[in-house]
Amino acid sequence: MATVTLRNIRKSFGTTEVLKGVSLDIADGEFVSLVGPSGCGKSTLLKILAGLEPQNSGDVAIGGRVVNHIRPSRRDLAMVFQSYALYPHLTVEENLMVPLKLRRLNRMERLPGLGHLMPGRRQKMHRIRAVVEETTETLKIGDLLARKPGQLSGGQRQRVAVGRAMVRKPVAFLMDEPLSNLDAALRVHMRAEIAELHRDLATTFVYVTHDQAEALTMSDRIAVMMDGEVLQFASPDEVYHDPADLRVAQFIGSPKMNTLPGALGSGGAVSTVGGYTFARAFDGPPQTVTVGLRPEHLAIAPKAPNGRAIPVTVRHKENLGSDFFIHANVGDTGHTMIVRTEPHTAQSLPLQGAAEIWSVEDRAVVFSSDNRRIYASDELRGIGAADLALAPAGAAQ
Amino acid sequence: MTGRAQARTVPYLFVAPAVTLMVVILLVPVAIAALLSFTDYSLGNADFSFVGIDNYEDIFSRRTYAKMIASSLIYVGVVVPASIGLGLGSALLISSLRFAQDFYKAVFFLPTMAALLAMAIVWEFMLNPTIGSVNALLSAGCASPFWHGLLSGAFLGVDPATSWYGNACATGFPLWLGDRAYALGSLCFIGVWQAFGFNMVLYLAGLTAIPRELYHAAEMDGAASAWDRFRLVTWPLLGPTTVFVVTITTIRSFQVFDSVEALTAGGPSKSTYVMMYAIYEKAIRQNLIGIGAAITVVFLIFVMAVTLIQRHYVEKRVHYS
Ligand SMILES: Nc1ncnc2c1ncn2[C@@H]1O[C@H](COP(=O)(O)OP(=O)(O)OP(=O)(O)O)[C@@H](O)[C@H]1O
Numbered sequence: 001m002a003t004v005t006l007r008n009i010r011k012s013f014g015t016t017e018v019l020k021g022v023s024l025d026i027a028d029g030e031f032v033s034l035v036g037p038s039g040c041g042k043s044t045l046l047k048i049l050a051g052l053e054p055q056n057s058g059d060v061a062i063g064g065r066v067v068n069h070i071r072p073s074r075r076d077l078a079m080v081f082q083s084y085a086l087y088p089h090l091t092v093e094e095n096l097m098v099p100l101k102l103r104r105l106n107r108m109e110r111l112p113g114l115g116h117l118m119p120g121r122r123q124k125m126h127r128i129r130a131v132v133e134e135t136t137e138t139l140k141i142g143d144l145l146a147r148k149p150g151q152l153s154g155g156q157r158q159r160v161a162v163g164r165a166m167v168r169k170p171v172a173f174l175m176d177e178p179l180s181n182l183d184a185a186l187r188v189h190m191r192a193e194i195a196e197l198h199r200d201l202a203t204t205f206v207y208v209t210h211d212q213a214e215a216l217t218m219s220d221r222i223a224v225m226m227d228g229e230v231l232q233f234a235s236p237d238e239v240y241h242d243p244a245d246l247r248v249a250q251f252i253g254s255p256k257m258n259t260l261p262g263a264l265g266s267g268g269a270v271s272t273v274g275g276y277t278f279a280r281a282f283d284g285p286p287q288t289v290t291v292g293l294r295p296e297h298l299a300i301a302p303k304a305p306n307g308r309a310i311p312v313t314v315r316h317k318e319n320l321g322s323d324f325f326i327h328a329n330v331g332d333t334g335h336t337m338i339v340r341t342e343p344h345t346a347q348s349l350p351l352q353g354a355a356e357i358w359s360v361e362d363r364a365v366v367f368s369s370d371n372r373r374i375y376a377s378d379e380l381r382g383i384g385a386a387d388l389a390l391a392p393a394g395a396a397q
Numbered sequence: 398m399t400g401r402a403q404a405r406t407v408p409y410l411f412v413a414p415a416v417t418l419m420v421v422i423l424l425v426p427v428a429i430a431a432l433l434s435f436t437d438y439s440l441g442n443a444d445f446s447f448v449g450i451d452n453y454e455d456i457f458s459r460r461t462y463a464k465m466i467a468s469s470l471i472y473v474g475v476v477v478p479a480s481i482g483l484g485l486g487s488a489l490l491i492s493s494l495r496f497a498q499d500f501y502k503a504v505f506f507l508p509t510m511a512a513l514l515a516m517a518i519v520w521e522f523m524l525n526p527t528i529g530s531v532n533a534l535l536s537a538g539c540a541s542p543f544w545h546g547l548l549s550g551a552f553l554g555v556d557p558a559t560s561w562y563g564n565a566c567a568t569g570f571p572l573w574l575g576d577r578a579y580a581l582g583s584l585c586f587i588g589v590w591q592a593f594g595f596n597m598v599l600y601l602a603g604l605t606a607i608p609r610e611l612y613h614a615a616e617m618d619g620a621a622s623a624w625d626r627f628r629l630v631t632w633p634l635l636g637p638t639t640v641f642v643v644t645i646t647t648i649r650s651f652q653v654f655d656s657v658e659a660l661t662a663g664g665p666s667k668s669t670y671v672m673m674y675a676i677y678e679k680a681i682r683q684n685l686i687g688i689g690a691a692i693t694v695v696f697l698i699f700v701m702a703v704t705l706i707q708r709h710y711v712e713k714r715v716h717y718s
């Protein structure tokens with residue numbers, strides 16, 4: 001168990017800069033997810049942390065010790081690879097034994113054939129087998145021990161890969177999209193298992209994914225990466241309800257946050273399409289802004305109760321059983337909005353019919369033209385805003 | 398024909414041409430060779446008689462043929478492991494280079510691309526005892542105290558006369574291809590020189606097929622030394638390549654002919670009388686088709702044995718899915 005610190009990591013492949021100064025402080029025992037779109041540098045960052053890829057500049061520290069020049073095998077980390085990277089010629093049991101054999105048996109004892117004659121090898125192998133057995137029990141793969149990876153299903157392979165990382169009790173686990181090859185049902189199941197594993201082991205986890213649902217459900221904190229930068233590093237609630245950057249707001253949440261062009265007037269009033277004005281005052285000089293509105297923070301009806309609303313045309317109704325997502329066009333501006341609503345409200349909205357959308361409690365997040373957040377005057381910045389948020393029902397979808 | 402009967406015969410009609418061709422081109426010649434091996438047939442003679450297993454008895458009793466089998470086996474026994482070891486070694490070295498990979502690949506592959514018969518002329522010249530560059534170089538070393546001391550082991554305090562080099566300096570260097578003790582060794586050397594580039598290319602292809610993530614996994618698992626990674630990842634994953642390389646190299650080594658024909662013609666005193674050359678000499682030059690066919694059959698049995706061994710003992714163990 002250990003803290004993991006990345007300080008100003010930079011990495012280029014040729015002339016393309018893949019990581020542009022990434023810093024993260026990961027606490028001991030924390031479960032941290034790295035999320036971001038494909039190609040944003042998540043795997044590269046993880047490989048740099050593991051030592052499999054050298055950084056161009058910056059420091060990696062594990063447990064407070066800078067490990068820049070320490071080779072991967074000495075950093076005492078364990079990694080689960082996206083492709084699992086199991087040794088295809090070894091059985092499941094042998095695969096699980098590899099990390100222990102390499103670390104506990106000395107050079108002579110590992111020699112093929114001759115090694116078996118070395119004194120002391122038998123006791124060591126006995127202990128190794130005991131550890132492997134314990135691990136296979138935890139992961140429920142005891143009946144697969146004699147099989148080779150080629151004879152396993154994707155989910156079984158994934159467990160073996162996790163098992164191979166677990167047998168050694170490393171100071172931190174690194175996982176690179178371990179669930180991306182699994183079907184939806186198995187993915188949800190394994191998500192719970194990995195979370196449980198983290199609770200049991202209480203070891204630091206760094207978990208790479210491009211699936212925001214995985215990140216939101218499993219993590220203590222999420223680092224949202226884009227184009228080689230960490231845009232926000234905060235708890236799932238905070239990332240969801242209090243995004244620091246427009247790109248974070250758009251990446252996290254399903255369906256996506258609605259974004260509309262708007263203007264911040266003098267006096268802090270924000271208005272958007274259709275002349276809709278928010279009652280709250282925002283801090284900032286007059287400028288054009290982007291207004292972000294989560295689907296669950298909007299309401300829709302044929303006629304808004306207090307007259308202040310965005311007029312729209314209903315285009316499509318998405319039935320999720322418990323909820324409806326209404327897709328609507330804003331006049332003829334070309335903007336579409338998605339609103340979550342109850343089934344009985346949805347029934348009162350005819351397709352192609354006119355309706356009105358308004359913001360419940362003015363829950364809008366406003367961003368300047370350089371994607372930075374502009375806070376409302378009465379909003380707590382960065383910290384605690386999530387605590388004010390009411391039902392985060394849409395968060396885990 | 399009823400529809401039913403037709404339905405049953407039509408499939409056979411479709412495969413008939415392919416099967417006929419296969420039998421006529423591939424199986425009949427082998428069968429004829431096997432048949433001829435029990436006769437005393439020679440080309441142009443109208444009549445011949447069956448001689449039973451006389452030809453085979455000759456092969457397994459006459460000294461010439463014992464030498465033939467021995468020299469073939471020695472040639473295979475040297476060329477196969479040496480060319481595979483060198484091929485694998487050079488493939489590993491080349492694949493670890495950051496640049497100039499293509500240059501080394503081309504250079505090492507040259508001997509395989511060039512016809513061995515053509516290259517044999519160069520070797521014949523180089524190994525010529527009087528005007529050849531090999532002996533010229535070796536004897537030049539005798540005059541230099543440094544090289545003489547190094548190569549004869551005198552720098553270790555050994556008596557120069559007891560070492561091969563020191564002795565050769567005094568009594569003259571071998572005749573190589575003209576010397577019973579060195580001819581087969583020289584041919585083996587040329588065989589290795591020619592074959593290892595081919596094996597290297599096969600191994601390079603095998604190496605590129607190993608996923609990089611497996612090396613990363615090995616490194617994370619604690620395989621800190623190159624040897625550990627080789628044992629854990631490279632060698633097992635090259636298994637299918639190795640089986641293929643061993644089979645191909647063995648068969649090609651059993652078939653060695655052009656360098657023998659060009660350089661030694663089976664001599665001196667039958668020391669390089671390999672099977673292919675024996676077949677050629679008996680069946681073609683001396684027109685003793687019967688004995689030539691018998692050697693051919695023995696040759697085929699050797700090759701078949703190699704193939705079967707690889708299928709039964711190895712193939713199952715190196716394919717992992
Ligand atoms: N060895 C390499 N050589 C050159 N470019 C590379 C190399 N490895 C990665 N890249 C580039 O670096 C960028 C980041 O790659 P990386 O694998 O870290 O992305 P990622 O965030 O893990 O994406 P994904 O979610 O698709 O796995 C990509 O644009 C990729 O093309």
Ligand SMILES: [Mg+2]
Pocket residue numbers: 042043044176177
């Ligand atoms: Mg990746």
